[in-house]
Structures are given as structure tokens and as C-alpha cells.
Amino acid sequence: MPEIKELVKDLADKHGRNRESLLPILQGIVTEERFISDVAMTEVARELDMSAALVYGTATFYSFLDTKPRGKFVIRVCKTITCDMKGKKQIVKTLEELLKIKVGETTKDKNFTLLETNCLGWCHKGPAMLINDEVFTELDEDKVTEIIDDYMRNI
């Protein structure tokens, strides 16, 4: 996987090669790859001259630093109380039907991963979700369908 090697090297060039560079580098990998593979982590450990187990331990601490393969678009639906009260369950159900996957899964075409997450900071406009870094609020079935349609069309 020479691309990963390149990517990690570029990120290390940009963010530095000390422990403080670790999170920005891992974040950079996720931006590009949507997840951090074992190969990527090995590369990071090598670049930063640190233990791979500590890279793994750090990555797994942060819920956005996925260590399992994810789709091109990672959907994170807020499951915290106010969004839950405002109909999060229906939103998840709609997404599951649209994408034909369950929470935690990735579509066969590797385009979408559906996850739940904790409060996104849009509680007054729940239910809310993130698709990668983009926020969607005040969701209902129609709105979600439209959003996903949009994404699907533009893939």
C-alpha cells in the first residue's frame, strides 16, 4: 500500500513527527480514508518513532478515529436525549431502509456507513446528524430521504 505510506509521510511532514502530531495525523488519515487501517497505524508509528500499540490505543479512544473500514460517507445520527425525543428513532429507521443496512454497518458499495453518536450540539434543532463533516438538522423522513438521494446522485 504505497499510497498510505505517502499519505502518512505527507501528513507527518505537515504536522511534525512528535507525539503532539499524532492526533492531527490520524485525523488527516480519516479525512482521506474514512478509517485508519493497521497498515496506516504501523506507518504512523514508524514515522513518529513510537509504539504501534500506543497509536492503536490513542486511535480507539476517539470515536471519530475509526479503526474499522468505513464508507465514503459516514452518517452519524445523534442519539442523545433531545434528538431522541424529537424522533431520532424514526430517522435511523428511515436511513436503515434507504441504505438497506443496520446501524454500525456499511453498504456493500462502500458508499455509506450508518452510525449513532452522542450530542452534536444542535439540540434545539433535533433530530440532527452528521454526514462526514456536514451537519443536517430538524430532520424528518422526507428530509432524510432527500438528503440521501442527493448524496447517491452525486457519488
Next chain:
Amino acid sequence: MPNTKLKRVDIIFSEDCVYKDVLADNLKKSNEDILKDILDSGLRGRGGAGFPTGLKWKFTSQETEEEKYVVCNADEGEPGTFKDREILTRVPLKVFGGMAICAKVIGAKHGYVYLRGEYQFLKADLEKALEEFHSFVKELGFDFQIHILMGSGAYICGEESALFESMEGKRGEPRNKPPYPTISGFRNKPTVINNVETLVYAFMICRIGAGKFHELGTTDSRGSKVFSISGDTPIAGIYELELGMSLEDFVEEFGDGDTKAVQVGGASGFCVPRKKFKDTIIGFEGVPTGGSMMLFNSSRSMYNVLKNYVEFFEEESCGQCTPCRVGCQQLKKGIEAIKKGEKSAHYLDTLQKLADTMKVSSKCGLGQSVANSFSSIVDNFREEMIY
């Protein structure tokens, strides 16, 4: 606006302020004068713990270390809180201005904004604002730089020492205290860490004067505060209100006419039932809040609310210390077992005691505050937990 018993305040977002002038003026003032203003204003931290901001700055300014830092805590993860996002969207330059004044007072050359990963979309605009800010401080001949660091989805990183660990590229595990950040913070150097809102208030106090701020609020809770209001309310949103209101007035204004409980201070705050609205003051002398106010009407199951909170903590605990890591799991499994009838109602008392232990023996504020919501919900809605 109809029925506005609660005093609206317009400090944080006020447009009647040219940040450049405020900054230029204040960088010329003596540190003592600034510190005196912040102390006199009575400003206390808006991130939750409510430590007097002036003291925090003063302690750090007294440290003799060469390297010091000012950190803006923009990890806003408390359920029901979204005001820092709004502040960073609308008045980022005031946030930076607050950091700059703090930096001057304590003698820091670098400042950091730790922005939660969920707010990645804000980063580009913040960076643009930073450019403007940097060129202006350069013009003023003030040696100060702000950097933006991103979180990656971990509520505990809002806890100050966990935040430093995270900034240092590690797992966000809270440290032992003492030492406190004013002595040993980021990179183990003296550090002021303040909430986004605190920094803007500090900045604005430097503009409007300590008196104007001090005359608002109550003895223990001076000034105003930005509230994030959500749940069963027809007018959810962000409101800057004078501190010290009674919850009854609050509900009158923001409730939907059927409010059965208000969760003050987010998942780690307290649940106040209807019968206590009247006697509850919002502020450090009553029920403190980092801004989160969640309203529940009588259609809501408080069991579901509690379960949602406990699940949140179970996941978001850093997991290092026993009372919090295992305690959260036990609280969740315990209330489920009671609800299902697998455990008798008496087990609630065991869980209450466990929550008390978590409060007194957990390593950091997360584990220590689980009991707040747990006990206040179980105490006030016991029957809902059982049947």
C-alpha cells in the same frame, strides 16, 4: 416579545463593539488593572465548574515559568449545550480577543482553541477570522499566536486535564489534581483554560467595565449567561439571560405549558421536578449550569431520560477509574433490571449509594457528576423507574 419576565441581555453578541479598539485599548492597560476588572466583575467560569476567572488568571500570572499558555475550551460536548458553537460562529474575534487579553496578563505567547470534532465545519471560518486577528495583533506589535486543534469525538476531552492530554496527542484521560492547570497544564506549563463564553465575557468586561457586569445577577452569580434551551419548548434556541432567575419564571417563559421537569446543566447537571421550580434559582447558589436547559413535558418517560444519560456516561467515561467506568455500567444495567422486574425496587437504594460513591471517589468531574442526574431523577421520579 410577550411575557419577558426574564431579563434579556446583549453582551456576548452585541455589535456595539469594535473588537480592534477594545483589544488595542486593553493591551495598553496594566495587567493589574485588567486583573482588577475581571476580579471585580465577579465573573465565574462558564464551562461548568464556575471558578472565578480573575483568580485563575491571577494565579497563572504569578507563575514564574517562561512558557505559559492560554487555552480556549471549545469542546462543548455536554448534552443540551450548543451556545459555544453559536458564539464561535458569530463572534469568533471576541473569543480571540479574550484569549489575547488573557495572554497579555499571564504572559503567554501561544493560545490554543480546542474545537470538538463535531464542529469541524466551523474550522475554515475560524481560520479566516484568525488570519485577520493575527495580522491585527501583529500591527499592535503584540507577540501572540492562536492555533486551532481539533478533537475527535470524546466528551471527556472537555475536562481540562483530559483536554491537555489530548492536545499532547494522547488518550483524553484526566490527570490527577493537584497540580492544577494554573501551575501545570498544557505541556505541564502554567495554563489558563477557559470556556469560549468565559473568554468573551472577559473581553466584554474589559470593554463595558466590571461594574456593568457586576450589577447583573446575584451575589454568587454575577452577570449574565448564554443559555442553550431545548426539549419540549416552543422556542428552543440560544438566549442570553441575567443569572439568578427562578426556574418557575424560566418555565413560564420557555415551557410548553406542560413542563414536568427541567434538566439544568445537561446530563451531568440536575433534574428539577415541577414541584421544585418555584424554589430553584439558576446560578451557583442554586442549580448551576453550563448553559444547558432541557425541558421535559408530561409525555416524557423520565426512565428513558435517565437511561439515555447513563448510557451517555457509560460510553463517554474515559474508563480509567473504577467508580466511573464500572459504576456507569452498573447504574445502567441496574435500572434496566429494576424496570424489567429482575431486581426489586430496593435495588434502587443500592444504586443510589453507588452513585454517592461515584461522586466522592471518582477521579474527575465526569464520574463525580453522574450522581447529579441519577439521584435527582431517581429521587423525584422513583415510581417511573419501577413501573
Next chain:
Amino acid sequence: MANTVKLNIDGIDVSIEAGKTVLDAAKKLNIHIPTLCYHEDLCVAGNCRVCVVEQEGVKNLVASCAMPAQDGMVIHTNTHKVRNARRHVVELLLSEHNADCTKCYKNTRCELQDLAGEMVINEHMFLDLVPDKNYTIDNLSPAIIKDDSKCIRCQRCVRTCDELQHVSALGVAYKGEHMKISTFFENPMYEVVCTNCGQCVIRCPTGALVEKNYLDNVWDAIYDEDKHVIVQTAPATRIALGEDLGMEAGSIVTGKMAAALRRLGFDSVLDTDFTADLTIMEEGTELLTRLKRALVDKDPTVKLPMTTSCSPGWIKFIEHMYPEYLENVSTCKSPQQMFGALAKTYYAEKRGIDPAKIVSVSIMPCTAKKFEANRPEMRDSGYQDVDMGLTTRELAVMIKQAGIDFKELPDEKFDSLMGKSSGAAVIFGATGGVMEAALRTAYEIVTGREVPFKNLNITPVRGMEGVKEAAVKIENVLPAWSFLEGVELKTVVAHGLTNANKVMQAVKNGTADWHFIEIMACPGGCLGGGGQPIPTTPEIRKKRAEAIYREDAGMAIRKSHENPEIKQIYEEFLEEPLSHKSHWLLHTHYQARKRE
């Protein structure tokens, strides 16, 4: 006294050095506060919370291990609030724990069990969380078993592997309810950078990290009439075994150990110290040869500094971390493996026993020796040279199982043929010992005189300093060694892999001009090995070291080359150091491994 603070604990005033903790102060008053995550060798974690105490004027309890003692503090260690909290903490740990003590290797030797016992825990207070967990057991390694269902997440292992060993094969992964101790990507310990040093094992308070034991295999071999079972005992076992059998730290039990082994039924009770002496002959000669090639032949391929090779934890460390320096490692096998190779050749021949029938057992202060015995490199006799490596702890278990009253045993001697040794071999068990033993012999070979240190005690390489340097000026050499005339032999000694790493960094950066480096993977050397009795503390290691040097001082022969059995084996079998035969049986090469 500006540097002391005064506080009051349980009504008693105490002064203590500033910077010490409330726990330290309580210890000073002989007030016992239970601890789990705290370990003297490690930085403070403050995560188990079992050590909480009440401080007057403070709402919450404070963790005594993490709270600096401060002037005027008033502390209570035994209040209702404290008791409740501690009990809850232990109950919580148990609820996450597969508390099946009767089926646990650490049964009766477990800190969690002790605490539960102290608190008289009967019915569990909380719900059992174990069924919800996906605990796994990793028993693929020949040395160490990791059982997550026994782990209390105190992170002692993680801190050990990081702070003391600079390996960090173990880290903390995930957060919240899922937080666990994990290797890279949760791969088996066998496949990762772990050196098998066992330092985590001797600091793990529970059964979550234990050595893989071979007790039944050894018993089976002993009971098998058809087998000739021989046993070798490493230098550091004899000054520590007693601790597991009711004796004080620092007791020398060489004679009792030999007696016990005989009573257990071993057919021949022999001594790794013999091959320690042999190692000195081979390694000393190797060093002198390398020096000659470098100084006289100006051979650019010769690698200096040369490092020792007796510590299998160190070998695995360098394979992973500094593979480019593998050529600098002495080609000598470790004493255990020299012994193993000779057992099934020289010993078999001399005794007229079919090597296929020999079962070769070693008693080691070390868990890495188990891994070493299983290395593919270690089959030069035509068989697996060492069949089973036991730790000092496992031997203690066998002695108890056999109903032997160890303390009352008479002192007996090792059997002969590979049972004799010198004081130089004994000190292999302490950091600096190999260096001292090598210098005693090499200096004498080169100059014909004893090393210029009083009573042969080369004190600069002794003691618990992490990195110790020593230089010996070589003068008035014998004619054959004229190239060494006036050379100042520069040496360095490191123990604990973090210190080893410092030394290797210096070598790598070219800031060092050492000729010879001794490295032991474990703090204090083998006496602090991962197979030694638990607990380990600086104090205990100090006592063990004192015992080692006492044993050495009391020996009739203090220099390896004067061991009569060593002379005999060269005469009868090996011919001379670095001979063809010794290359075949006593030397080897290692392979680079990946860093994860």
C-alpha cells in the same frame, strides 16, 4: 526544615518530605491503606480509587497515592465514608471480573483476592457484568498468558512496559465500558513487539498476566521412568526462591534449593552457573578477538561495541527495535541455552545416556527464557536443547506441591559435571555482574594479573544506577596481547530496557565510544527478573543484590577461568573457546523482527 510538611493522619502528627504523598505519610505511621494501581516502581496513576481517604474540609474523598502531602492536612483513613467507597470499588471490580478463584493461576497469590478477603465479601452487591463482556484469553505465547477477564485495568502493566521497558507492547485501548489493555490491534502477544520480559507479569496484581506454566509437563517427565530429567538453576534463583517459601528477601538458599530439587525427583541437579562461567570464557574471548580484529587487523567489518547476549528479553528487544545492531550482539548463546546444548551432547556422552531420553529443565528468574527455549535457533544438539523453562515461582509451587518443608532442608551440593561454578557466575544475577565476571577473566588473560580492584570487587559496575560506565586501563600486557597495551577498555552496563534504549541511542548517535556493553532486560538484572517471586520493589531488589555479592564473596573460586569443570570441558570436549565445536553448540545468530 523548609522541605518537610506536617500533617495529621488518624489523629497522629507526621512530618514528611515535601513532594511525598498522603500514602507515603501513612506508611510512615504504619497505617495500611489498600492500593491496587499503585506500584513503587511506577509513576502514580490514581485510577483504581481503592486508596481513597477522607480529608477534613474537602467534600470528596482523595486518592492517597496521588495526593501530595500538604501542611496542615487532616486525614482520616478509616471512616464510614471511606469504608463504603472502598468496598464499592472492590465490589465494582469484582462485578467486571471473572472471579473464579479456584480455577485461577493466581489463587492465593492475588492482590484483588486479598482485598476481597479483607473486606469479607460474600454475596456480590452488584450485577454480574462478565456475561456482557467479550473477554478473550491469549495463550498463544510460550511465555505469557493474558486473560482479559481477570484484568482490573490498573494499568500497572502498561506503565511497566512503557516506563521501565520502553517497549509499550501493551497500551490502553478504547474508552468507557470498552476500555481494555491491548496490544497493537489486539494481536496475540506472541506476534507483537513484546520481549517476554515478564516485568508486567510481576507487577500485575491479578491473574490477568501470568507466566505460562509447565508444572504438569515437568511432573510428568519426572514420573516417567524412561526419562532422565536434569535440571539447571540460574544464578538469580538461589537468592530469591526463599521469598516464595516463607523466608526473608535476601536469603541465600543455594543448598536448600539443590536439596529440594533432588527431593522433587530430578535425576541430576545441575547449575546454570557452570555455563555462566563458560559464557565468560567464550564471550571474553570473543570480545578480545573483536578488539584484535578491529585494532590490529583494522577489519572494517568487525562490529564494536559488543553487547552481551544472556538476556533473552534484551535479544528480542534488539531484534525488534535495533535490528541493524544485531551484529554487535555477542554470538554466545545464553547460559541456559549453552547448558541445554551441552546437556544433550557432552553430558549425554559422558554419562552414556541417549540424548533422546534426556528431558532438560531449567529454573529461571525469567519468563523470556521460556520463549528462548522455544526458539528455532535453539536446537543445535539435534533436539530442543531446553525442553521446559520454569520460573523461580513455579519451582516454589512444585516444592509446596511436594509437601517439602523448605526452610528445614539441609544444604546440599549440586551434582557434578556441569554443577560446579565460581563466584563470577553467581554475580550474573545482578546488573553489572556479567561485566564484572568478564573483566575478572579477560583482564587476567591479557595481563596475567588479577583485575586491579580490591578483593576482585569491581564496584563501579555494581549498584542500581540505570546506566553505569566503567573504564579499565590495560597495562603491562602479556606479549600475545601487546596490541592492547595502554588501551582503556570502556564499558557500560544498563538494566531495564528503558536504560538499554538510552545506551543504544547513544551508540546510534555516535556519542559513545564503549567497547563492551552489558544489558539485562530487567531492573536490577536477573535478580529482578519477570520470573522471580512477587512482589518486586527497589528494597527487595537491593536485598537480593546484597545476597548475590555475599554469595560471590564466600565462594572459594571467584573467577570463571578457574572453575575446574570449565577446564575439564575444554580439555575433554570443546578444545578451546571459539573452537569449531563451541561455535556449533554455544553460538548463534538472531533475526530482525518488525517493530509492531
